[in-house]
Amino acid sequence: MSFADRLRLPKSGLVKAIAVMLGLTLGFGLGGCTTGNPASTNPTRTLKVGATLEPASMDAWHNTAAAIPQVLLYNVYETLVKVDADGQIRPLLAQAWEVSPDRLTYSFHLNPAAKFASGAPVDAAAVVANINRMKADPKLTETLKAQLAIVTGAAVVGEREVEIKLSRPSLMWLYDMTTSVGMMLDPAFTGDVASATAGSGPYAFKAHDKGQSVTLVANNAYWGTPARFDEVVFRYYADPNAENAAMLSGDLDIVSSLQAPDALSQFSDTTRFTTINGTTNGEVVLGFNHSKKALSNLKVRQALTMAINRRELIDTVWNGQGTLIGSMAVPTDPWFEDLSGTNAYNPTQAKKLLKEAGYGDGLTLRLRVPVIPYAVKSAQFVASQLRDVGVTVKVEELDFTRWLSEVFTNGDYDLTIVGHTEPRDFPKFANPKYYWRYDSKKFQQLYQAADVTPDDAKAVAGMKASLRYLADDAAAIWLFDLPNLVITKNTITGLPANASSISFDLTSIASR
Amino acid sequence: MKKAQLVAGLVLVGLVVLAAVVSLFWTPFDPIRVVPGERLAPPSLTHFLGTDGFGIDIFSRLLVGARTTLAVGIISVSLAAVFGVPLGMLAGQAGGWVDDVVMRTADVVYALPALLLAMLLASVFGASTTTAMIAIGVASIPAFARVARAGTLQVMAADFILAARVSGTSRWGVASRHVAPNIAPVIGVQASVGFAMAILAEAALSYLGLGTPRPNPTWGNMLRDAQNYLFVAPLQAVWPGLAIAVAVLGFNLLGDGLRDYLDPRLREVP
Numbered sequence: 216m217s218f219a220d221r222l223r224l225p226k227s228g229l230v231k232a233i234a235v236m237l238g239l240t241l242g243f244g245l246g247g248c249t250t251g252n253p254a255s256t257n258p259t260r261t262l263k264v265g266a267t268l269e270p271a272s273m274d275a276w277h278n279t280a281a282a283i284p285q286v287l288l289y290n291v292y293e294t295l296v297k298v299d300a301d302g303q304i305r306p307l308l309a310q311a312w313e314v315s316p317d318r319l320t321y322s323f324h325l326n327p328a329a330k331f332a333s334g335a336p337v338d339a340a341a342v343v344a345n346i347n348r349m350k351a352d353p354k355l356t357e358t359l360k361a362q363l364a365i366v367t368g369a370a371v372v373g374e375r376e377v378e379i380k381l382s383r384p385s386l387m388w389l390y391d392m393t394t395s396v397g398m399m400l401d402p403a404f405t406g407d408v409a410s411a412t413a414g415s416g417p418y419a420f421k422a423h424d425k426g427q428s429v430t431l432v433a434n435n436a437y438w439g440t441p442a443r444f445d446e447v448v449f450r451y452y453a454d455p456n457a458e459n460a461a462m463l464s465g466d467l468d469i470v471s472s473l474q475a476p477d478a479l480s481q482f483s484d485t486t487r488f489t490t491i492n493g494t495t496n497g498e499v500v501l502g503f504n505h506s507k508k509a510l511s512n513l514k515v516r517q518a519l520t521m522a523i524n525r526r527e528l529i530d531t532v533w534n535g536q537g538t539l540i541g542s543m544a545v546p547t548d549p550w551f552e553d554l555s556g557t558n559a560y561n562p563t564q565a566k567k568l569l570k571e572a573g574y575g576d577g578l579t580l581r582l583r584v585p586v587i588p589y590a591v592k593s594a595q596f597v598a599s600q601l602r603d604v605g606v607t608v609k610v611e612e613l614d615f616t617r618w619l620s621e622v623f624t625n626g627d628y629d630l631t632i633v634g635h636t637e638p639r640d641f642p643k644f645a646n647p648k649y650y651w652r653y654d655s656k657k658f659q660q661l662y663q664a665a666d667v668t669p670d671d672a673k674a675v676a677g678m679k680a681s682l683r684y685l686a687d688d689a690a691a692i693w694l695f696d697l698p699n700l701v702i703t704k705n706t707i708t709g710l711p712a713n714a715s716s717i718s719f720d721l722t723s724i725a726s727r
Numbered sequence: 728m729k730k731a732q733l734v735a736g737l738v739l740v741g742l743v744v745l746a747a748v749v750s751l752f753w754t755p756f757d758p759i760r761v762v763p764g765e766r767l768a769p770p771s772l773t774h775f776l777g778t779d780g781f782g783i784d785i786f787s788r789l790l791v792g793a794r795t796t797l798a799v800g801i802i803s804v805s806l807a808a809v810f811g812v813p814l815g816m817l818a819g820q821a822g823g824w825v826d827d828v829v830m831r832t833a834d835v836v837y838a839l840p841a842l843l844l845a846m847l848l849a850s851v852f853g854a855s856t857t858t859a860m861i862a863i864g865v866a867s868i869p870a871f872a873r874v875a876r877a878g879t880l881q882v883m884a885a886d887f888i889l890a891a892r893v894s895g896t897s898r899w900g901v902a903s904r905h906v907a908p909n910i911a912p913v914i915g916v917q918a919s920v921g922f923a924m925a926i927l928a929e930a931a932l933s934y935l936g937l938g939t940p941r942p943n944p945t946w947g948n949m950l951r952d953a954q955n956y957l958f959v960a961p962l963q964a965v966w967p968g969l970a971i972a973v974a975v976l977g978f979n980l981l982g983d984g985l986r987d988y989l990d991p992r993l994r995e996v997p
Contacts, residue, residue, distance in 0.1 A: 456954050475955050477780065527763035531781055586936060588955075595781060595941045599761035610941050611853055 260726065262444040262707075264719065265458045265467040267474050267587065269451035270429065271616060272409035273420055275395045276349065279356045280619065281636045281717055284395045285471075286429055286449055288718035292414035294397030295323050295342070296389065298638065300711030302547045304389060308337050308399060308415065318384035318669055325375040328438040331401040331415045339377040343369040344402035346379065358637075361646050362391040384667045386674045390639050394717060417442040417722060427451065431721075443725050455588050462488075468707055468726070471719055473700035474588040476534035482702045489703045493712035494538060494546050497634040497697035499589055501597060503690070504629050506652040509578060516689035518568035519630075520558040522604040523597055529695045532592040537695040542686040543641035545696045547715055550678035555693075557686040565604045579607040580629040585618035590632045593694055597632070623650045634697055637717050641682060642666075644690055653690050733984025736919075739977025743970075746793035756784035758791040759942045767960045776966050779949070780956055785966055788944035792967065795945040796974060799860050799929040799938075800922045806864030807871045807921060812914055814868070815875025816902055820883060830876065833869035841866030841928045842935075849937040859938040863928045867921050874917045878910030912989040919982030923975045930971050946971050 270282035275292075289297055295309040306312075309323035329337035346369040349355055355363075365388060369379045381388060391397070404413035412420035417439065418431040429449045433442035450467065452458035455474035459481060461467045472495075473479065482488040503510040503519075510516060529537045538546060541554030569575060582598060584590040591612055598608040608630070613621065622628045631650075635643075645662045647654035661684055665677025685691075699714040709723040750758075755775070762782035770777045776785040818829040845862035852858050882888060882905065891901055932938035933947025941948065946967040953964035 456957065477955055477959055481958055524763070531761060531763045531766060591936075591941065592780075596761050598942050599759055599781070602759065612936055612940055613853075614850075617850070 260444045261446045263448045263467050265470045266449050266451055273412055274409040277354055279358055284717045285719045290418045290721045291412045291416045292398035293416045294393055296393055298393040298716045300715055302715045319381050321379045323377050327375055330438050332419050332434045333401055335403055337415050338374055339371040341402050342377045343371055345399050357648050359396045362396045386666050447721055462702055468704050470702040476536045489705055491701040491710055491712055493699040495697050495699045495714040496545055496638040497636040498543055499634045499694040501692035501694055502631045502651050507629055512572050514568045514572040517558050518565040520689045520692050521561045521565040523600050524560040525694055528596050532596055536698040540693045540696045542682040542693055544682050547713055550675050554686040558689055562604050577605050582608045582630040583611045583622050583628040584632045585615045586612050593632050626650055644685055658684050732980050733988055736977055736980030736984045739973050740981055743793050743974045746790045747797045750790035750794055754787035754790050756787045758787040758944050789970055792944045792946045795939055796926050800925045802860045803864035803925045804918050804921045807867035811868040811871025812875040815872035816879045816906055819876040819879025833872045837869040845932050845937055854937045854940055856939045859929055859932045863925045874913055878913045879906050882906050882909045916982050916986045919978050923978035926974050
């Protein structure tokens with residue numbers, strides 16, 4: 216009820232006056248909500264998290280933007296299993312699970328306490344309904360479709376036991392289930408997932424103030440360890456300096472990912488701030504559009520890779536923070552090896568290769584990047600170094616929504632730079648419809664062969680081989696692995712050093 | 728005193744023009760090439776103003792930036808004058824409903840800030856120097872139309888116009904032979920002031936990332952880059968800021984000086 220509605224009801228002058236007083240009191244009470252709630256004796260515990268990319272909606276099923284699961288995964292929607300800070304798979308909605316010897320059937324035993332925010336149980340029927348809903352959804356994102364492609368069916372075994380069958384064994388599948396594709400939505404929910412949520416997590420979506428923030432509130436009916444905050448606000452800053460300033464002035468509790476590493480020294484006051492510096496799953500990828508003639512040529516891709524000194528790029532663009540990777544894997548992955556030596560910096564060789572490919576007289580490419588600090592700065596660096604080998608680069612900066620529709624969805628670009636923050640995401644190179652349009656039968660075979668290998672050690676060796684193939688084939692240029700630079704107030708505890716999941720997992724965070 | 732203003736304006740504008748011309752033939756360093764080993768160097772004999780976060784010589788970037796600044800100024804002011812002046816003269820000469828239609832339309836455009844228009848254009852056609860020029864130019868049309876209309880009304884009240892009309896000169900003849908030469912000085916003043924405004928608008932657009940895209944230097948995007956290092960290398964923001972200030976001051980002084988110089992009523996009696 217609005218303030219105006221309250222005013223219209225009373226008839227007499229006195230009642231009206233009282234109503235006005237009441238309204239004012241209520242108004243003040245509401246206005247003061249962020250600092251204290253007069254209705255309860257405990258003050259409201261609010262956590263304010265600064266972030267860079269704002270989600271366009273709350274719909275993780277039809278929008279691949281990582282900003283959505285960053286807020287929702289594990290916090291609002293839960294998965295059968297989750298990945299912990301060390302990259303290991305842990306129980307969440309499923310207490311335990313078994314894999315059949317042929318590795319085609321997974322049986323999950325659901326936690327009997329688990330229930331959605333509505334009170335409905337997270338039972339076998341709900342899990343099956345989720346799998347079936349996604350499989351039947353033609354508009355589901357390509358990423359989720361690809362991850363679900365090997366699922367042939369899900370069946371209710373007992374009230375709390377569900378069986379999921381795969382068409383082929385897959386090492387990757389269970390990891391996938393810890394990400395967006397594993398998020399369980401209340402089957403009874405009929406609203407619009409873009410603007411409301413119905414999960415089983417400790418928080419529920421409250422409001423999205425476009426251009427500003429996303430607010431989550433504690434789900435008081437949560438079945439597990441209760442939320443430690445009544446309200447969590449993700450505030451979005453297009454400008455990293457504004458975010459830093461907000462942190463310095465005390466407006467934020469956490470900077471979820473420092474986007475201006477040159478400003479790291481601003482937070483050196485250890486009596487006020489804690490700095491976390493670990494690794495992330497965020498590979499900064501310079502993507503080639505393989506459907507373009509010039510970029511379908513291996514020699515051109517190799518030349519472009521050799522033209523860029525990636526060590527210097529990290530030093531220049533990200534103040535030396537970050538790790539060289541050289542392929543689509545990060546140090547926390549079991550199959551990681553530093554492949555930055557493949558097609559290493561060699562401008563002379565790059566020029567030679569370009570000449571051999573028939574571009575000795577020059578080549579013009581459009582580099583379309585989203586306006587994200589690491590991307591625009593890398594773009595300037597890349598443009599400069601490619602110019603040195605005779606490649607003209609036209610840089611275009613697009614706001615993220617436009618980048619998503621034009622570059623990511625429609626593939627209207629030659630080169631682009633973006634961070635791929637999903638964990639274990641190199642299988643995306645096996646999807647020819649993905650925005651790189653990379654259609655390498657060889658890689659698809661290598662990856663699938665590794666993925667179905669029953670022996671874990673052999674499977675990891677296979678993954679390594681496929682990653683090496685990606686590097687040799689110069690399928691993209693892996694500029695660097697983004698560092699997990701997190702700044703928190705000293706009163707905040709429980710953040711892991713390495714960000715192993717795409718989620719900004721609030722469940723372990725506490726305030727002293 | 729009045730002359731001093733004009734001279735100061737000419738000198739400052741001259742500096743900007745000189746920088747732009749020099750940059751066509753020579754810059755101390757490559758204004759685009761990244762030199763990782765020389766990041767954030769302080770001012771020295773090799774790098775007069777130091778280097779930026781990419782190790783690029785700031786002085787070289789400033790010189791090249793002057794080019795964009797002048798280009799945007801010239802094109803957008805020309806665009807505004809080419810459309811604005813005839814429209815203003817038409818409104819002033821025709822009067823009646825034509826005057827109303829033209830000037831009210833101008834008011835509508837005037838109400839739309841140049842920045843908003845530029846953001847609109849940038850989101851449709853992509854950010855570039857051209858969209859910035861067009862946006863600033865279109866947004867400046869009403870100012871020129873107003874000045875031209877006021878000037879025209881003044882001239883039209885003069886006796887020689889009556890004489891010209893009595894002697895059978897056509898409307899077109901009156902406009903081209905009598906009105907245009909007489910309002911030229913005020914248009915010149917408006918152009919100078921408009922130029923200053925265009926420089927500011929271009930800097931603001933580049934600062935917001937809606938103007939000239941990287942890696943081409945403009946004073947606005949230099950300012951934008953500098954804010955990343957505000958706590959590490961604060962001088963970086965000073966140089967482009969100073970350049971913008973000098974250019975804007977220069978064109979404003981030039982405008983004021985021209986007005987005083989051309990206005991006989993303000994001319995000092997010796």
